[in-house]
Amino acid sequence: MIRFEQVTKRYPDGTTAVDGLSFEVAEGELVTLVGPSGCGKTTTMMMVNRLIEPTSGRILVNGEDVATVDPVRLRRRIGYVIQQVGLFPHRTVLDNTATVPTLVGWKRTKARARAAELLDLVGLDPKTYGSRYPDQLSGGQRQRVGVARALAADPPVLLMDEPFGAVDPVVREQLQDEFLRMQESVRKTVLFVTHDIEEAVRLGDRIAVYGQGRIEQFDTPGAVLGGPATEYVAGFVGADRGLKRLSVTEIQRDDLEQPPVARMDESAGRAAERLRSGSARWAVVLDAEGDLHGWVGADELSGGGSVGDHVHRMNSWVPVGAPLKQAFGVLLQHDAGWVAVLEGARFLGVLTPARLHEALRRSVDADARGVARGQVAFDSVPKG
Ligand SMILES: Nc1ncnc2c1ncn2[C@@H]1O[C@H](COP(=O)(O)OP(=O)(O)OP(=O)(O)O)[C@@H](O)[C@H]1O
DSSP: OEEEEEEEEEOTTSOEEEEEEEEEEOTTOEEEEEOSTTSSHHHHHHHHTTSSOOSEEEEEETTEEGGGSOHHHHHHSEEEEESSOOOOTTSOHHHHHTHHHHHTTOOHHHHHHHHHHHHHHTTOOHHHHTTSOGGGSOHHHHHHHHHHHHHTTOOSEEEEESTTTTSOHHHHHHHHHHHHHHHHHHOOEEEEEESOHHHHHHHOSEEEEEOSSSEEEEEOHHHHHHSOSSHHHHHHHOTTHHHHHHTTOBOOGGGOBOOOEEETTSBHHHHHHHHHHTTOSEEEEEOTTOBEEEEEEGGGOOSSSBGGGTOBOOOOEEETTSBHHHHHHHHHHTTOSOEEEEETTEEEEEEOHHHHHHHHHHHHHHHHHTSOGGGSOGGGSOOO
């Protein structure tokens, strides 16, 4: 969808901002460009919508060389969000959002209806905020309007330059979450510039780690964290990259351990006997559908009745596909030896600290070998 072919930008004063850059962003993909200040990220991005012209090389958007497209027409097809949002101060939020549709000739009512829809999409109630002016909004709200405005003409491509850089960390995380949710439904092709590795890893389907004017590594967040290509990348992603990797590695079914199970309607006595004969001290309690109800200790099952009469409700669990970090959080918070993993209400198994560690190790190994994690056997992962 966006393709850089040997793109170089040399400024008139001789600064080479970008040097022989080649990479591709697939349709519907979100690629983050991350690197220290001055490494050429913004220059890269601005060459896509021709705010800056390359010295050599080509950039194709949807197969078309951008150099051959009229810049004004080009920019209407490419949404652009920047840190200093650049809202028009004397126009209401609704009119700001409707800017591009109005420019391309939509009727005012249609453009405003679309703008209201988009404000809703970015989490701003158009009834409350539509008639306000930009200086009556918080920084985070202004950023949201910036995103809504960029999406208004429904451009297939979105360029975002540190869009959440100017807000505090809590709001920033909120905006990132909302943006990810929105991207699930709108699936734009996005080039996203940030100098924050956490943000790059969190948002990117793939990330491009920039050195000076060049990409040092271009891969999935998991692969970059698990196997930095160079010393430079290792330094940039940080010594705690193992921890960061927890947030991009998903819990899979084959990471799970199968603990002893008791049924809700099973007689307590029979369940106790079964657990004792297997030397099990506890069991998870499921109903006939396999949905999780809680857990029970083997020595609590005396006194008759059914297992359901003795069950402890379980108030924390994690869904399959959630990041390992979420499971780790639950284990720490409850000082627990395991956490249940569900799909919907259905119990799939438990994750223990040892299994969590193995999952992380296997995913590093799988990325290094370019295979799926399921193909890495537990015992093939070297210890230590
Ligand atoms: N108009 C210009 N003339 C000369 N040099 C420039 C110009 N614009 C940018 N540069 C230089 O090009 C290099 C890349 O700049 P660019 O803005 O692309 O970096 P960046 O990675 O986006 O940085 P930041 O994160 O600080 O925004 C820097 O060394 C910068 O000083």
